[in-house]
Amino acid sequence: MEFRYSDTQQEIRTAVGELAASFGDEYWRKCDEEQRYATEFVNAMTEAGWLAALIPEEFGGSGLGLLDACVILEEMNRRGGNGAACHAQMYTMASVLQHGSDEQKRAVLPRIASGSLRLQAFGVTEPDAGSNTLRIKTFARKVNGGYVINGQKIWTSRFRQSDMYLLLARTTPYEEVQRKTDGLSLFLVDIARAGKSLQSRTIDTMLNHHTNEVFIDNLEVEDAWRIGEEGKGFQYLLSSLNAERLLVSSECIGDGKWFIERARNYATERVVFDRPIGSNQGVAFPIAKAHMNLCAAELMRNQAASLFDQGLNCGAEANMSKYLCSEASWEAAEAAMTTFGGYGVATEYDIERKWKETRLFRTAPISNNLVLAYVAQHVLQMPRSY
Structure with a gap:
């Protein structure tokens, strides 16, 4: 077992993080205010080649594995961005990559890699x-x-x-x-x-x-x-869905790390009753608990992505990863919202923006209740519930 990220993955994390950080809180806040698509962000990620990570080199992509792609989306969200603006371009390609004809691949994959064609x-x-x-x-x-x-x-x-x-x-x-x-x-x-x-x-x-x-x-x-x-088509669809589960899991991990960092910093700097609020266990413990659960969820994501990259069945692991990561991220979001108090709902602090974004992942792309039903029936061999 190997629990460390490779040197390549660490380099990916650094490079994506630096690019994502150049689109700061004010940029995303403005997109929200205007209900505007993050075109500049998506274009920058496309031009840098990150959205073509899973496309084979022969079609103009990087030929990276799914865990590498997971690191890319995780880092987008960890720096305060919203990978949902472009994540579908990664997982919708799975059906084409694995089941499309040579003509289909030649027609669309090079254009997706170059950014001249969007499959979102x-x-x-x-x-x-x-x-x-x-x-x-x-x-x-x-x-x-x-x-x-x-x-x-x-x-x-x-x-x-x-x-x-x-x-x-x-x-x-x-x-x-x-x-x-x-x-x-x-x-x-x-x-x-x-x-x-x-x-x-x-x-x-x-x-x-x-x-x-x-x-x-x-x-x-x-x-x-x-x-x-x-x-x-349903069997082909599963190729996309397992990848989708894991890429969304990664956005949740990124969100969770963002929430924990913001909450930790605020709890350390904010002084009330002559001491930092983080010295209160009622503030510190939820943040610590969310951090531990997020670390555990990240390990499940890594296991599932490793199985996917080896071409092994990962349906159960991908579903469990989506559940655990989205729940851990939501726990971190709630801890941050509570830590910031009234300021948590003020747009200038960005907690409410990310809080709304990460809440969606408990419902979509698959309801967490359906994941529980899947695990009960297909993993634990319990009676079918629906």
């Missing part, structure tokens, strides 16, 4: 299905040379900041499949080419997240842009 949007969730992905209704009807797709998606983040859309649709009705995981297919969709066949509506949220409802009306997609075999 992932269309899975639907209003009626929610987390029950197998019951989605968006349907791709087979026609000569391709498909015509109709349906509706919700919680499609960064759709308006993307050039391509990774879309999951039914190609066989649910009632006609032999196995419930069959009959779903993945498609790569050129958003500009789709024109009015794709219409979006912004969903206003309590944080600056840029998410949308997408309406799909007679969208034509050629056979060449279906990923892998027809009907195997």
